[in-house]
Amino acid sequence: MRNLTNWLQTNPIIVLTMFIVSFTSGIAGLLLGWKQLYQDYLSKTVELPVWLFLLLPLVLPGLLATYQSFVGKRKTSELVKVEGKKFGVQQVVLDGKAFERCEFHGTEAVIEGTDAFSLVKCEFHSPRFSFSKNAAMTLAVLTKLYSDTAFRPLIDKTIENIRSGEHPEAVIPTALKP
Numbered sequence: 001m002r003n004l005t006n007w008l009q010t011n012p013i014i015v016l017t018m019f020i021v022s023f024t025s026g027i028a029g030l031l032l033g034w035k036q037l038y039q040d041y042l043s044k045t046v047e048l049p050v051w052l053f054l055l056l057p058l059v060l061p062g063l064l065a066t067y068q069s070f071v072g073k074r075k076t077s078e079l080v081k082v083e084g085k086k087f088g089v090q091q092v093v094l095d096g097k098a099f100e101r102c103e104f105h106g107t108e109a110v111i112e113g114t115d116a117f118s119l120v121k122c123e124f125h126s127p128r129f130s131f132s133k134n135a136a137m138t139l140a141v142l143t144k145l146y147s148d149t150a151f152r153p154l155i156d157k158t159i160e161n162i163r164s165g166e167h168p169e170a171v172i173p174t175a176l177k178p
Contacts, residue, residue, distance in 0.1 A: 079118060091130075094119075111135045 008014050030037070079098035089106040094117040101121045108128045111117075113135030131139050142158070145151040161167055 079116065113138060 080096055081098045081100065082102060083100045084102065085099075086103045087105065087107040091108045091110050092104070093110045093112060095110075095112045096115040096117065098118045099120065099122050100118075102119075103123045103125070104127050105125045106127070107124075108130055111129065111131050112133040113131070114133055142155055146155045
């Protein structure tokens, strides 16, 4: 059953057909129910008090500033500096930190992909790297794409770009630039 659902979800003809059917039925529903929609909602008048229009220019900038601070704004804070520390057999999240002259002995270095990090003059002894959150999702997508022979050249080129240090579409965070 799982194979059938995967095939239905990944088959481009099925997906395109479902999109066309959904889109067409949505348009048909709108066209057939237009008269009722107009009578119930669009033909009604809404009265708003004048004070609302006078208050709106005063409140709107504050609302926009609050929205921008909570949604979609990349962290602009400095990396937390970790200097000269020794880590044993434990998990250490690298994101958001600048490690300098640290030692990692059997440590699992976790890359979440949520923020930049730096490693300067650090020593690694039997390290293990793991990926979670955004980084894990990126690897899962790349792995899934690589399983499809049509995408293999793209993934191979991406790995080649990683080896050469060239990322044509990528914006390298300043903390990671050489």
